[in-house]
Amino acid sequence: MDLKSGYPYWAVSNGLMYAFPRLEADARCDVAIIGGGVTAALIADALIEDGHEVVVLEQRDIGWGSTAASTALLQYESDVTLGDLARQYGLTEALKSYRASAETIGQLEALSRRLRDVGFERVHSVYYASRAWHRRKLRSEFDLRAEHGFDVEWLGPEELLERFGFRAPAAIVSTPAASIDPYRLTHRLFRALQGQGAQVFDRTCVERIEPSARKVDLVTGDGLRVRAGHVVVAAGYASQQWLDRRFASNRSSYAFISDPLDPDVLASLRRTVMWETARPYLYLRTTPDCRVIVGGEDDAVDIPARRDGRVGKKAGKLMEKLSGLFPQLQPLIPAFSWAGTFAETKDGLPFMGANAQWGPRVLFAMAYGGNGITYSMVGRDLIRAAIKRRQHPLAALYSFDRMR
CATH class of the missing domain: 3.50.50.60 (FAD/NAD(P)-binding domain)
Structure with missing residues (x-):
């Protein structure tokens, strides 16, 4: 395959x-x-x-x-929110899953220290509302996580712009999270x-x-x-x-990585992973040498030749979306772009x-x-x-x- x-x-x-x-x-x-x-x-x-x-x-x-x-964003947050998981399987089971995933960040950090030089970095996870009408459900998710002891912070538009340099209706900022070289x-x-x-x-x-x-x-x-x-x-x-x-259903996701950027320009995004409420969602992270990895534009293509032919066009769309969020990063040219098959389960x-x-x-x-x-x-x-x-x-x- x-x-x-x-x-x-x-x-x-x-x-x-x-x-x-x-x-x-x-x-x-x-x-x-x-x-x-x-x-x-x-x-x-x-x-x-x-x-x-x-x-x-x-x-x-x-x-x-x-x-x-893999783009290797290490998060305890699932593609399905804690609230949606609780509605499907009950709150007790949903919490067990989220808490177990949260514990893995420290375990991966300990493993990385043992191995050394695997690019592990602790980061903040920023889950932002793609549309104004997503804000209400995102707030419910924040309240549920906060109620059950997760380390989360709610940011409105002004705070997001000040701290992370982009505009969105709202976001949940959470830890633990990390990134790594898989x-x-x-x-x-x-x-x-x-x-x-x-x-x-x-x-x-x-x-x-x-x-x-x-x-x-x-x-x-x-x-x-x-x-x-x-x-x-x-x-x-x-x-x-x-x-x-x-x-599960096989799908394709697309990504590109930039050349190294000026650390001052990238300052608001360092040690940050980001993703959004829209589906399919845009996601991004940085690397220790100040590159940006951007992924998304997922589709149902599961034929390698067709997927291969879409890499360039999909990378272009990802650049357009990144430019809309962070115009200060322009001009931005992909150093490498690629696609990978992943499987998506219903839950x-x-x-x-x-x-x-x-x-x-x-x-x-x-x-x-x-x-x-x-x-x-x-x-x-x-x-x-x-x-x-x-x-x-x-x-x-x-x-x-x-x-x-």
Whole structure:
């Protein structure tokens, strides 16, 4: 599955950081992970910490799928608001999801300190009303979060202009939030896990999953077998190929990154991530070297050739929107622009755990939605709990059963 097009900045700026081998012989392990992106890396880290023997199998190069195309805004806020989630599943469940995601920011910071040099920065998240009539619902969302202890601040038009340099009817400013280099995080984490005994293979395509009562066999395109006690499918948006029912819709999102800007001009946006109430929404962040990453213009295109052909035009539209918000940033020329496939669930939540089609030894880590990295951090603890046959407080909410 071709998951991206154009030139994702992270892969270009970092290059091929480390060389990982192909699988050349049969193998055995406690847990085999299908996928070599950021979700797989975070789960592998948790399993190695628990003392499991882990084998990772990635069909491309490590980190070269959706991870390379991610803009990596780290937020606890879902694409579905806390209020809407509460109306669908009840306030208790909605709060559990939001609070668990909020806790991951500190966990990712601790991991980044251990790995070093992965571009982690603490930031403010600015969620602004795209239209005047969005203000009322946004205020209700603010009140609900404030009532339940989230660190949020309400800003009106004048305050937004003064503090962040753009005009909008209102916004919620929240913490914790952060940004990171997802490609670098993935490579450095897998490299560290190799030193702890993990076997990491890329350019190794799994063609069959053969579960039984006590083990699971994976068969590669070269006819090699990996026998494991459990398998975790963490192949990003390609994970759905293993399911006989679709649980999410694939969409395309577009992005560009600027050349480095004058720090004084960029001052109001440094250490800030932004997104809006409109759907599909514009989103942006900055980088440590004073670039701006802008994304959005999502569409339902899931054909790589068509998506490829739209990158330039979509980048132009994103520049127009950014110019409308921040005319002081002009002239602005994209250094690189790209598109990536992502999956969108109806409720904005991920799927983590077993699926009835495959039985209890095959677990899925489908961190779908706009905040996949934070969902992956929650999901790694859910996956490790499932392997240990322990209950996790979010197991039911993030299970496939909720869509019955």
